[in-house]
Amino acid sequence: MQQNKQTVKNNNHKILRRGVLASVLMVGFGFALVPLYDVICDITGLNGKTGVLAAENVTEQNIDHTVVVQFDGTVNSDLPWSFKPEQFSMEVVPGKLYHTEYVALNQSKADVTGQAIPSVAPAKASIYFSKTECFCFTEQLLTAGEKKQMPVTFIVSPDIPKDIDVLTLSYTFFNKNRMTAEQQVAGNASHEEIEI
C-alpha cells in the first residue's frame, strides 16, 4: 500500500508539472496570437490594413474595368491639425500606378509630430491595394502653422474582384507627442484633474 501511495503521489506531481507547463505555454500562445493575427490580416485583409509594395516590383498591366478610389483624412481630436485629401476620388485602372496628395496643416502654436494610420474599406479590398510611397511610413513633424503636401503613390492589383468597384483609403492622423509613456498614463487617466 505504501508503494502504491508513492506511485500515486509521483503521478500527481507529473500531472501538476504538465498542467503548469501547459498553462505557461498557453500564455505564450496568447502572446503568439499577436504576430499571428498580423500575418492573418496581411493574408486575408481581415482588419483593412494596407500592404506595401516596393516601386520596382510594380509591373503595369492593362485591365478593362476601373475602380473608384476615394480618399479620406481623419484627424484624431488629440491633434490640432487639419488634414485633407487634394481630391476626393479618382477612377483608377487596376495595375497602374497613381499619385495623389494630402494637405496637412498644423493649426497650433506649437510643433507637433503626427503619425498617420492607413485603413481601407471594404477590408477585403485592402489586400489588393498597395502603396509604393506614403507619408504613413514615418512620423511627420509639422512646426507651428506649417502646411505640408503629403504624397501617396499607390496601385490597385489587377486581381481585385470585379464586385469591388469602390474602395476608400482612409488615414487617421494621431498625435505622436501624446504617445510617450508618461503622457499615455496621464492621457488615459480620465479622473486626473485638468489644471485650469
Next chain:
Amino acid sequence: MSHDITHNEIGHDHHDHKPKGFVKRWLMTTNHKDIGTLYLVFALAMFILGGAMAMVIRLELFQPGLQFIEPHFFNQMTTMHALVMIFGAVMPAFVGLANWMIPLMIGAPDMALPRMNNWSFWILPFAFTMLLATFFMDGGAPAGGWTMYPPLVLQGGHNVGFLVFAVHMMGISSIMGAINVIATIMNMRAPNVGYLNMPLFVWTWLITAFLLIAVMPVLAGAVTMVLTDRYFATSFFNAAGGGDPVLFQHLFWFFGHPEVYIMILPAFGIVSEIIPTFARKPLFGYVSMVYATAAIAFLSFIVWAHHMFSVGMPLGGELYFMYATMMIAVPTGVKIFNWVATMWKGSMTFETPMLWSLAFVVLFSIGGFSGVMMALAPVDLQYHDTYFIVAHFHYVLVTGAVYGIIAGVYYWLPKWSGHMYSERLGKIHFWWSTISVNVLFFPQHFLGLAGMPRRIPDYSTQFAEFNMMSSIGGFAFGLAQVFFVYIVWKTVRGGEKATDQVWDDAKGLEWTVPSPAPYHTFEEFGPVDLDKMAHGKIH
C-alpha cells in the same frame, strides 16, 4: 509542494478528527470537504453581492429617467456584477462542488494535490478584495464592461491595474483548481473505476478543467497586454501606435467562448446525476453524453468570433463562424433529448433537486434557442448588444448554471450536513424563483427585439412597461435567493437526520458513505463496489 497523504496515516485511529481552532481548521486546511465548503460559502457570498449589484441596476431601470444613480456608477455596476458573478459566484461554486463530490464519486481519499487546493481557494478572497477595493478609489471601479474592451477600459484610471491583477489571481486560482481536478480524476480513481464508469459530473468537470487550462492563460495574456498598453506605452491595442483594438476582442473571446462552457458543462453534469435518481431509471445515452460534452468543448474553441459579427469581418470569416456556431446546437440537442429520454417511462418523483433540474432543462433550452437565433450572423447584426443577448445569456447562466448549482446543493446538502432540508421551503424557493426569474428575463427578449441596447442606464419611454416588469421580477428573484441562504443555514444548523442513502435508489459512491460525510472517506484506497455506481456495469 508535497502531496499531503499524511492525513490518512494519522487519521487511522479516530476517524473523524478535525483540526481544532478556526485557523487550523479553515485557513490551513487541506481537506477536500473543508475546501469545498469554503468555496461554496465564498461563492454564496459573492452571489449575494453580485445580486445586490443587479438589484441596483434593476432599480435604476425600473422607470425611464435617472432616479438613483449616475450613468458612470451604473456602468461600474454592470461591469462588476458580471465579474463578481462569473469569477466570484459561478466558477467557485463549481470548484466547490468538484472538491466535495469528485473524490466521493470516484472513491478517492482526497484531491490529488491538497496543499495546492488550499492555495487555490485562499487566493480568491484576496483577488476579490483587490477588485472590490476599486469602488473606494478615485475614479471608481472598472466601468468598461466585463469584456474589458480597449480603448474604453484604458480610460478607467488606476483601476485598470487592480482589475488586471485581480483577473490574474482569479486565473491562477482557476488553473490550479483545474490541474487538481485533472490529477484527481486521472490518478486518484479507485483502482477498479475506469473512465467510462465515472459519473457524468466527473466527466463534465474533467473536460471543463482542460478548457480552463487552455483558456485562462490566454485571458491572462490579453489583460497583461492591456496593462502594458496602459502603463508601459506598448501599442498592442492602440491604433495610434500601429495596434488593433479588434485584436483584443479576438483574444478575449478566444477565452470568453470556452469560458461560457466552463460555466455550463458542470451544470450539465449535475443535472445528469439528478434526473436519473428521481426518474429511478439509468441515464439515457451515457456514452453519447460524454461525447457530446467533449464535442461542445472542442467546438467552443473555434466559434469565438460570433461575438464580433458587427466589427466588420470578411464574408468568408463570418460564414465560417456562423456555421461553426450553429453546429454547437447538435451536441447540445443530443444532451437535451437524452435528458428527456431519461425521464421517459421512468417513475418520477419531484423533490426539490428534481424540480430545479427540470426547470434547468426547459429554461436552458430557451436560452439555447435564442443562441441558435443569434448564431445567424445576418440577424445577429440586429440582436447584437441589445437586451436580446442579455436575456439569452441570463437564461443560460441563471436558469442554466445557477439552477444547476442550486439543484446540486439541494441534492447533496443532506450528505454534506447530515440533515434533510425542508422540502416545503425548498419547493417554495423553487416556485418563487422560477416564476420570478421568467418575469425578470423573458420580457428582456422583447426589449431587445424592440431595439433597446444593453448597458444603458436610461431608456426611451417605449421600453418602460417591460423594464418595470423585468425589475419587479428581479426584486422578487433577488429576495428568493436571500430565502435560499436562510434554507441552507437552517439545514446546516439542524433538522431531520438524513439517511446515508438520502434518496431511494440513488446511485453513486457518495451515497455509500455516512451522512454527514465523515472528515475522511475512502482512506483505504482500494476497489469499490461497482454495483453502487450508476455506470459501474452498464454501457
Next chain:
Amino acid sequence: MKKAQMKFMMLITGLLASSMAVAEYGLNLRRGVTEYSQTAYGLHTLTLWICIVIGVLVFGAMIVSIFTHRKSKGYKAEQFSHSTVAEVIWTIIPIIILVVIAIPATKALIQMENPTDDSGKRMKMDLTIKVTGYQWKWKYDYMEDGISFLSTLDRDHNIARQKGSNIDVNTIENYLLEVDNPLVIPVDTNIRFLLTADDVIHSWWVPDFGWKRDAIPGYINEAWTNVKTPGIYRGQCAELCGKDHGFMPIVVEALSKEDYAQWLAEQKGEQAEEAELVQTEWTKEQLMAKGEEVYNAQCGTCHQASGAGMPPAFPALAGSEFVNGPATDQIDLVLNGKPGTAMQAFGNILSETDIAAAITYTRNSFGNTAGDVVQPATVKSMKQ
C-alpha cells in the same frame, strides 16, 4: 431567393403577424425599411418558428412524461438506457434543420456584405457618408458634397435626463431618441456608410436599416443601405463607450430625392453663410445666445449646464481662474485640447463661430465676469 421559398417565408411571416399582431406593440423584431432589414426579419421569423416548434415537441414530451411517468401514479420505471436508432435520429434531424436555416442565412449574409440592387446587380454607390463616433456624439460627413456636422442628444432631452431634473420624461416625445441635427438622406439611393471613431469603439445602429456596425478608432468600416420609405428612423449607439453611452442617439431623416436636393442646397448655403459670418463682427447678445446653445450641446455633458463641472474629472468653469483669465489661453485650449485629460481639441470638430460663441458664453455666465467678447475672426486667426 426562389419563389417557393419566398412564398414560404411570406406565409410564415403572415402567420406570425396575424396570429400575434405583435409588431405594433414592440414585441417583435422590426421589419425595417431596407431590403436587408426585411431579409433579416424573414430569417428571424423562420428561425423563431422552428425554435417554437422544436420547443413545443421537446417540452411537450417532457410534460407528457411528467404527468404520466410518475411514481404517484404507480408507474413502474423501465430500465432502458440507450437506443442507437433514437440517438442517430436526434443527431441527424437537427443537422437537417440547421442546414435548412443555414441556406437563407448564407444568402442574407452575402446580401449584407455584397449588396445588390433591385435588378440583382452589385449595388452602385450614389452617396458616401462618413460616420465618426465621439464620446458621446456622432459626426456626419457627406463626402461628395463636403458637408459636415455633429449630431448630439437634443437639449431638452439632455436636461430632462439629468438625475434630479424633476422633469417627467414621459412628457417628452421620443425620449432620448432625438438629436439636434439629424442625418438627412435621400430615399431610393445606394448609400455607402464609412464608419470610424475618434476615442473608443462605438457602434452605429438604426434598427430599421437592419444592421449595426462598429466604429473603431484608426480603422474604417463599410456598410451599405438603400432606404425605400421616407420617414424618420431612430437608433442608438450599441457598443458601450463610457459614461454617456446611453445618450448618443441616432436620428435619420429619409427624404424624397427632391426634398433632399433642396435640403442639400440649404446646407451648402448655410455653410457658405457660416464662412461669411466668421468675418463679421458679432454683438455680445448674438454670441451669448448662440453660445448657450453650443455650450449645452457640446460642453454641458462634462462641465454641466450650470458650469459646475464634475470635479475632479471635469473641472468647474464657474468661478474658474482660467476662464476669467486671458481669452487667448482659453481659445487655445478649446482649439487644441488639453493633453492628458478628457478635454478634446475642438478645432476640427466645431466651427470658429461656435467656438467663439461658446467661449464668450462661458466667460460671461455662471457668475463669471471676464466681460469680454470673443469674435469668430479671432478664433480663426488663432487657428493658423
